[in-house]
Amino acid sequence: xxxxxxxxxxxGEFALIRRITGGRTQPASTLLGPGDDAAVLAAPDGRVVAxxxxxxxxxxxxxxxxxxEQVGRKAVAVNLSDVAAMGAKPSSVLVGVACPPxxxxxxxxxxxxxxxxxxxxxxxxVSGGDLVSADxxxxxxxxxxxxxxxxxVTRGGARPGDVLAxxxxxxxxxxxxxxxxxxxxxxxxxxxxxxxxxxxxxAGPQAARAGATAMMDVSDGLLADLAHIADASEVGIxxxxxxxxxxxxxxxxxxxxxxxxxxxxxxxxxxxxxxATFRSFDELPxxxxxIGMVTMPGSGVTVDGKEYGHAGGWEHWQx
Amino acid sequence: xxxxxxxxxxxGEFALIRRITGGRTQPASTLLGPGDDAAVLAAPDGRVVAxxxxxxxxxxxxxxxxxxEQVGRKAVAVNLSDVAAMGAKPSSVLVGVACPPxxxxxxxxxxxxxxxxxxxxxxxxVSGGDLVSADxxxxxxxxxxxxxxxxxVTRGGARPGDVLAxxxxxxxxxxxxxxxxxxxxxxxxxxxxxxxxxxxxxAGPQAARAGATAMMDVSDGLLADLAHIADASEVGIxxxxxxxxxxxxxxxxxxxxxxxxxxxxxxxxxxxxxxATFRSFDELPxxxxxIGMVTMPGSGVTVDGKEYGHAGGWEHWQx
Numbered sequence: 001x002x003x004x005x006x007x008x009x010x011x012g013e014f015a016l017i018r019r020i021t022g023g024r025t026q027p028a029s030t031l032l033g034p035g036d037d038a039a040v041l042a043a044p045d046g047r048v049v050a051x052x053x054x055x056x057x058x059x060x061x062x063x064x065x066x067x068x069e070q071v072g073r074k075a076v077a078v079n080l081s082d083v084a085a086m087g088a089k090p091s092s093v094l095v096g097v098a099c100p101p102x103x104x105x106x107x108x109x110x111x112x113x114x115x116x117x118x119x120x121x122x123x124x125x126v127s128g129g130d131l132v133s134a135d136x137x138x139x140x141x142x143x144x145x146x147x148x149x150x151x152x153v154t155r156g157g158a159r160p161g162d163v164l165a166x167x168x169x170x171x172x173x174x175x176x177x178x179x180x181x182x183x184x185x186x187x188x189x190x191x192x193x194x195x196x197x198x199x200x201x202x203a204g205p206q207a208a209r210a211g212a213t214a215m216m217d218v219s220d221g222l223l224a225d226l227a228h229i230a231d232a233s234e235v236g237i238x239x240x241x242x243x244x245x246x247x248x249x250x251x252x253x254x255x256x257x258x259x260x261x262x263x264x265x266x267x268x269x270x271x272x273x274x275x276a277t278f279r280s281f282d283e284l285p286x287x288x289x290x291i292g293m294v295t296m297p298g299s300g301v302t303v304d305g306k307e308y309g310h311a312g313g314w315e316h317w318q319x
Numbered sequence: 320x321x322x323x324x325x326x327x328x329x330x331g332e333f334a335l336i337r338r339i340t341g342g343r344t345q346p347a348s349t350l351l352g353p354g355d356d357a358a359v360l361a362a363p364d365g366r367v368v369a370x371x372x373x374x375x376x377x378x379x380x381x382x383x384x385x386x387x388e389q390v391g392r393k394a395v396a397v398n399l400s401d402v403a404a405m406g407a408k409p410s411s412v413l414v415g416v417a418c419p420p421x422x423x424x425x426x427x428x429x430x431x432x433x434x435x436x437x438x439x440x441x442x443x444x445v446s447g448g449d450l451v452s453a454d455x456x457x458x459x460x461x462x463x464x465x466x467x468x469x470x471x472v473t474r475g476g477a478r479p480g481d482v483l484a485x486x487x488x489x490x491x492x493x494x495x496x497x498x499x500x501x502x503x504x505x506x507x508x509x510x511x512x513x514x515x516x517x518x519x520x521x522a523g524p525q526a527a528r529a530g531a532t533a534m535m536d537v538s539d540g541l542l543a544d545l546a547h548i549a550d551a552s553e554v555g556i557x558x559x560x561x562x563x564x565x566x567x568x569x570x571x572x573x574x575x576x577x578x579x580x581x582x583x584x585x586x587x588x589x590x591x592x593x594x595a596t597f598r599s600f601d602e603l604p605x606x607x608x609x610i611g612m613v614t615m616p617g618s619g620v621t622v623d624g625k626e627y628g629h630a631g632g633w634e635h636w637q638x
Contacts, residue, residue: 031366032471032473035551036405036471036473036474036475036535036551037370037401037402037404037405037474037534037535037536038368038369038370038401038402038404038405038407038462038464038471039368039369039370040366040367040368040369040405040466040471041366041367041368041369042365042366043362043364043365043366043367044365045362046361046362046363046365047350047359047360047361047362048359048360048362048367048463049357049358049359049360050357050358050359050360050411050413050446050447050461050463051356051357051358051413051447052413052414052415052447052448052449052459052461053415053449054415054416054417054449054451054453054457054459055451056417056451056452056453058454059451059452059453060451082356082357083356083357085356085357086355086356086357086359088357092369094369094370094371094461095371096371096372096373096459097373098373098375098457127369128369128370128371129371130371130372130373130459132373132374132375132378132379133375133378134373134375134378134455134457135377135454135455136453136454136455138373138417138453138457138459140371140373140415140457140459142369142371142413142461143357144367144369145357147359152351152355152357152359154351154355155355155356156355215356216355216356217356232354232355
């Protein structure tokens with residue numbers, strides 16, 4: 001049985017690699033791009049920030065909910081967001097695509113288009129990759145970044161009295177997930193937020209330049225991720241709900257679904273906003289919004305001074 | 320239904336990550352290891368070599384043929400080999416593990432042990448990773464390296480008159496595959512060569528220091544991979560069979576199976592030997608063996624001056 005002409009198997013590995021790598025323009029940071037045993041990338045700082053994430057069809061994305069292009073964007077975005085969260089400027093991404101042999105070659109090409117689009121949004125290129133056969137579509141992405149002569153901003157530097165601030169959106173992807181989960185496809189703005197985050201890459205280096213004491217990206221949910229900063233920094237963190245902007249659009253969607261928009265903002269993941277702590281309010285760069293304070297150790301992460309779990313009935317594994 | 324206690328799902332993501340990252344000693348090149356949004360690695364050259372490969376259960380390895388530890392070693396080895404093939408010194412690896420929830424946690428722990436063992440053999444550590452759920456075991460590895468102020472050795476620098484040389488083994492993994500394919504498990508030396516390659520990592524930087532003009536690692540088979548050097552360098556390459564060492568062990572196995580050991584050496588992949596070209600025989604570093612010459616463009620890759628396909632009936636996709 002010969003494979004379908006339009007499939008990955010029918011197109012052939014080398015022809016498909018030519019199709020997905022041809023015509024791409026590498027940025028200056030890619031000193032040697034795809035085609036040899038390995039890529040060579042600029043690392044002017046003398047250190048390189050590196051992170052890797054694996055995304056699995058049916059677990060991290062669904063091709064009946066998202067276009068291949070959105071899936072590619074998301075896979076790159078979640079990795080570049082981790083680079084930005086160290087205060088680093090993205091320098092390149094490398095990608096692995098494992099897919100069933102009968103996957104349409106056009107799907108792989110569109111995923112790569114999305115990966116390139118998101119890489120370009122961060123000013124970098126896809127400098128290397130691997131394309132292999134598997135039973136299920138699996139995407140692996142490694143993102144690299146440059147610290148530009150600054151120390152990395154870890155999760156461990158927050159001190160009591162620091163100001164807690166956020167850049168980027170909170171709760172939008174959770175609202176989109178709720179909409180998709182009910183079988184709807186609109187409003188498009190929240191649905192697209194779930195399909196593909198738009199991390200504020202430049203806010204990471206901006207925060208580092210401004211002296212951020214701790215930083216991370218919000219992938220699991222604001223409160224869950226703040227717990228990592230609280231643990232690593234050995235501090236408490238209090239979120240002030242009065243400072244949290246809940247947009248009219250989120251409120252409308254929540255009303256339509258009978259949901260609590262504050263819960264989406266506090267516990268929804270996948271928007272890949274950046275949260276950071278600063279020594280003072282005056283240090284906040286443009287685009288960063290104060291949402292709370294770093295407190296003394298012992299109280300964990302609180303919302304308006306109280307445990308959110310008790311006050312709001314929050315359960316981590318329930319919607 | 321609660322998951323089996325010994326499974327990945329029963330152990331839980333965070334507990335398993337603690338188990339597989341705990342007690343590891345990072346080398347000096349890991350400036351910040353696992354536990355934050357991203358790792359920070361030394362890149363003293365100001366450039367970083369980067370490569371990524373994805374290995375899929377049933378495609379690139381089989382847990383009924385190899386132990387989890389061997390699978391982990393192999394996944395890291397094939398990537399570090401690509402770094403060495405650029406003439407770079409390995410600096411770190413990042414890994415992704417996607418596995419079914421009912422995978423025994425011990426299997427993941429042993430794969431990580433193998434990854435760490437192979438990384439350590441190259442003097443580096445596992446500085447980051449991701450652990451996710453999937454239907455099939457998929458391993459992704461990204462390897463990074465440092466050029467130590469040398470130019471990368473690409474596939475494109477060979478010139479007519481250069482000496483062709485190899486470091487490491489050829490044909491052993493193919494012999495092991497033939498043995499395993501017949502249902503045997505010995506001789507262990509060739510079977511283990513298939514289960515896990517032993518790339519000569521140090522031979523890469525050695526060749527670069529000695530002025531190698533082109534280099535790559537042999538993953539698909541000597542003749543197939545030399546074709547990449549011939550294409551990229553726009554030269555011909557002639558392999559001299561009289562210079563190829565065929566060990567007694569390979570000859571014994573070939574005799575037992577009624578196979579041609581020369582074919583294994585010329586066309587067998589997965590040993591991850593390094594092949595390189597040098598300006599003269601006198602430049603060959605210790606451990607490198609002359610196996611042919613770079614010739615004028617137009618003749619492609621030949622064996623003793625003839626096309627091997629015609630002379631020996633070699634077909635790329637047949638054993």
